[in-house]
Amino acid sequence: MEPFFGFFTAPRATSSLEVGSSGTQPIVLIIDDEEPIRAVLRAALKRADHVVIEAATAEEGERLARTHGPDVVLLDLGLPDADGLSVILSLRAWTDMPILVLSARGSKLDKIRALDAGADDYVTKPFAPDEVLARLRVALRHAGRAASRGTTLRARDLCVDLHRRNVTRAGEPIRLTPTEYKLLVELMKSDGKIVTKRHLLTAVWGPKHARDAQYLHVYMGHLRNKIEPNAARPQYFVTEPGVGYRFIIDG
Numbered sequence: 001m002e003p004f005f006g007f008f009t010a011p012r013a014t015s016s017l018e019v020g021s022s023g024t025q026p027i028v029l030i031i032d033d034e035e036p037i038r039a040v041l042r043a044a045l046k047r048a049d050h051v052v053i054e055a056a057t058a059e060e061g062e063r064l065a066r067t068h069g070p071d072v073v074l075l076d077l078g079l080p081d082a083d084g085l086s087v088i089l090s091l092r093a094w095t096d097m098p099i100l101v102l103s104a105r106g107s108k109l110d111k112i113r114a115l116d117a118g119a120d121d122y123v124t125k126p127f128a129p130d131e132v133l134a135r136l137r138v139a140l141r142h143a144g145r146a147a148s149r150g151t152t153l154r155a156r157d158l159c160v161d162l163h164r165r166n167v168t169r170a171g172e173p174i175r176l177t178p179t180e181y182k183l184l185v186e187l188m189k190s191d192g193k194i195v196t197k198r199h200l201l202t203a204v205w206g207p208k209h210a211r212d213a214q215y216l217h218v219y220m221g222h223l224r225n226k227i228e229p230n231a232a233r234p235q236y237f238v239t240e241p242g243v244g245y246r247f248i249i250d251g
Helices: 035-047 058-068 084-092 108-117 129-148 178-188 197-205 213-227
Strands: 027-031 051-055 072-075 099-103 121-124 152-155 158-161 166-169 194-196 237-240 244-247
Touching: 027 035, 027 058, 035 051, 035 129, 051 058, 058 072, 058 084, 072 084, 072 129, 084 099, 084 108, 099 108, 099 129, 108 121, 108 194, 108 197, 121 129, 152 178, 158 178, 178 197, 178 213, 178 244, 194 197, 197 213, 197 244, 213 237
Parallel strands: 027 051, 027 072, 072 099, 099 121
Antiparallel strands: 152 158, 158 166, 194 244, 237 244
16 A cells, blocks of 8 residues: 555546435545645545545634534644644534544644544544545444443453443453543543543543653553453553554454
8 A cells, every 4th residue: 555645636526515326425524725635535535435525724624514514524734724723622612523633743742632632533644545544434433333332331352331330351350440440431432542641641530640641551551461361462452652542442
């Protein structure tokens, strides 16, 4: 799979909304001011039978998000009228739709800021369209799972009963401390998204401990030892270096 380094020209869409023939395809909103990048994404998404909506500014993107209710947003951070982070915060004020950031800003700090603001995933430009499609499929799958979730969290053979506060793997009970349990639930509720260290520390230990990364490191080690079949080769709790952790739902 070759990364996307260059651009190719494609016919400009004749309308901002192009509805598929069945009316059931996922609707994807692209917010990016670079037409060549939108053209590449547009072509890849249409091949995957998605409906595409496009915006070149933050203002237009937020308007289309409200009027068309897309299933997922592909968002650039470097928009001409606003920083993409403000778009994430604005969308998160009223919707849980998945937001995938596609940005040339590749530093760990940029990723952390976007994820803390509410983005679901982050892909650095230049990118391969196939990778974006794969991340999009994961986001849509997790969004569907979250919408139908009741009082039970499941990931392969791991099960958490939120009502009884019971944790089992392959039917066998796992004894967790209250802090370990809270950390596990917070990660599982993320539905496969990257969760930053700051978010986990704030959610589990409170705002005063937002910088106490050592707490998190120690308790992640406890969870891996109790839940992973092999703590040295984690299958559930994957570290995103310098950013945080991702809970892997599907094996």
